[in-house]
Amino acid sequence: MRLRPIQIATLFRIPIRVSYGWIPVVVLHVYAVSVFYLPRHLHGFHPLAYWALGGITTLLLFLSVLGHEVGHALVARAEGLRISDITLHLFGGLARFEHEAHTPGAEFRIAVAGPSASFLYAVAFFLLNQVSIHLFDSRPAALITNYLALSNLILALFNLLPGFPLDGGRIFRAWLWARWGDYWRASRWAIGVGQGIAYLLIGLGIVWVLRARTSADIFAGAWSILIGIFLRDVTETSRLSLARVEQMRRIRVADVMTAPPALLPPEMTIEEVVSRVLPAHRSRTFPVSRDRRLHGILLVPSLHALPRERWAQTTVREVMWPVSPAMFVHPETSLWDAHRVLRGNGLGASAVLDAEGYIVGYLTLEDLRPEAPPS
Ligand SMILES: [Zn+2]
Known part of the structure; x- marks a missing residue:
């Protein structure tokens, strides 16, 4: 200690x-x-x-x-x-x-x-x-x-x-x-x-x-x-x-990125997220998108603040973090630069967007842990 x-x-x-x-x-x-x-x-x-x-x-x-x-x-x-x-x-x-x-x-x-x-x-x-x-x-x-x-x-x-x-x-x-x-x-x-x-x-x-x-x-x-x-x-x-x-x-983001855990449509209700998405995917964050365009990221722990009786009327769009430049990186971005984005954006995750702005992958801080420390 x-x-x-x-x-x-x-x-x-x-x-x-x-x-x-x-x-x-x-x-x-x-x-x-x-x-x-x-x-x-x-x-x-x-x-x-x-x-x-x-x-x-x-x-x-x-x-x-x-x-x-x-x-x-x-x-x-x-x-x-x-x-x-x-x-x-x-x-x-x-x-x-x-x-x-x-x-x-x-x-x-x-x-x-x-x-x-x-x-x-x-x-x-x-x-x-x-x-x-x-x-x-x-x-x-x-x-x-x-x-x-x-x-x-x-x-x-x-x-x-x-x-x-x-x-x-x-x-x-x-x-x-x-x-x-x-x-x-x-x-x-x-x-x-x-x-x-x-x-x-x-x-x-x-x-x-x-x-x-x-x-x-x-x-x-x-x-x-x-x-x-x-x-x-x-x-x-x-x-x-x-x-x-x-x-x-x-190392480039393209080498380590994963598929998004699930792409949530903006109009999906929290009720559906809790009953259908969360049991199937173990993730702290979910990209919110329509037609593979990023609208924002849903931070699961932030749902705790939402009373249960409002889950059915509340949509993902209302509680997600709306899209911002700190929420995505590109496949060619270095892991080092991506690491700084992920550590600084409060989510610990980001979408990976191609040159046209379509979601092609997902990156979380867990993906960035080095397999073995260099010696
Ligand atoms: Zn000194």
Whole structure:
């Protein structure tokens, strides 16, 4: 079972969620800063003071990570994308959108917004650091701001590595996409580089651990290995779904469409549908047509709203979804494009019309399930 992330806040109308994996990282970070980092550089404070400072540092660090994602999200919104949510997880954060950017330019601007925000925070914490040192002569404040300036700088630089799904990988993909005009080929390359970076991080981590002199080395090495494994998993998932999409783009609707379950005449009553059509055909939807011309689609679950005593007087025409462009595809349409139509039209089904507009087949989301996932 996968635990769903919990929503903790809403920012700029964006739900902010945290995954359960994020909680041990927060605890570990507070611990590492309070017990190791601060006492090493700051002497003579009460133990509780270290914990309080560790807590503040951790809070500011995660606000920095959140700020990075908010950077992506706000630019994405300006580019016309709808934002699903921002999730903080074990390895950082993720802003999710309901669809991908439509142009290389938009993808570039959205991708570059996160590292730019992190650079900005790094500069802000550096300035605060200078103020803490020269104006207030506060060693704790200087230490914390120094730590946060460095962390944000690392966050920006790490995310600029040119492998998908990192921001740098998205920038790289946008660049290839603009050059080649081929989103899919650009994606393949960016994912490939992402896989290379994942293995590099794993290898680097192993060397780091093997040659470790301090516990901090072991920790850094193990962290590098973990991030490498995480990136490898993400790139592998991206690679598989890309392969699936490419497979769907090669197959045409004509290759998978079926015969319509039954063509219902518009003047048929619901009484007849329930007594004669439904027992014979197991389908959620039925095309409504006369002379093989599409008039609409009947969604069976929507009949529940109709009281039984009205079944005899109500015709299919009155309760069907009247025909619209999202209700049909052509035999030559790719499965990928058809999939988007079917997922977006609220019916999960569409008629297949030939060039003259006659119904030649029918397609449901069930027909589009791949037989076997590509491997
Ligand atoms: Zn980012």
